[in-house]
Amino acid sequence: MDNKENTKISENKRIFIVSAILALMLVASIVAVLVLQASKNNASIAIIYVDGEKYTEINLEESEDMTLTITASNGSHNTIEIKDHNIRMQSAECKNNLCVNQGWAKDTLLPIVCLPNNVVITISGPTNNDKEDNSYDAITY
């Protein structure tokens, strides 16, 4: 009887411990999201990565309107559009088109990521005074 009671208590304790960890993670994530949202800033250097390597870097402030088609290593094409100093994934040959739905990128917070074709657009730039290297050598178009 006593033994049964003990296992019952430890069972509840276990559930409590695991739930507490979960709640902590949830709170930590919410705090992290709030901090990230607060720390986002507008910048104007778009860097495009294809297959993990830097493909090109575009200064959006100086760039004219254009589209850029990238052929990924799996043969799919991604079209990136720059319009009025904004950048977005205009179209992508993939199943769910999440990157297209992300719309225009204007802040440093969330990169536009096309996982199926491995194309990433990140925004960084002079307003970012952390580890980003501001003194870039050249801007390629």
Place this chain on the structure above:
Amino acid sequence: MQSHTDSRIKQLAILAMFAALSFGIYALETLIPNPIPIPGIKLGLSNIIILIVLYRYGFKEASLVLTVRLLLSCLLFGTLLSLLYSAVGGCLCLVIEGILNRFLKGKAIFVASAFGALAHNAGQFLVALLVTRSLGVLVYIPYLAIAGIITGFLTGLCAFFVLKKLPKSISS
């Protein structure tokens, strides 16, 4: 001996049914448009079936159902890369849920499910890191963690209620 073979056949049929259910739910879920344009956020409904099999039958049986689901979904919808994403995510999810199932002695299935969803996200982040080799994707971690905890909890609740109603006779 005869009854032993019978029960093996019965189990095979039931597990095949669960695998088909899991795949069917997975296929249906791809038809649901994603309201939040953050890559990696999804309901993970097919995990309800994996959870049910894990809690009713065991880890080995659940891994079998998961394997069938992964291979079928890759053949019909995916690419090799998407198989890598879902396989790493799915396996990590199952391992974590299996461990928590033991630790919690089959109780609080929704908590185990939420952790499973987090593990699934973690697995996909690992692959995304390896594939894109860009640390930029890591900013998504808190967003996906919140989504994972919520969706994992909800799918866990679904599994909880199904397990309550599911007749014991089909799992003997």
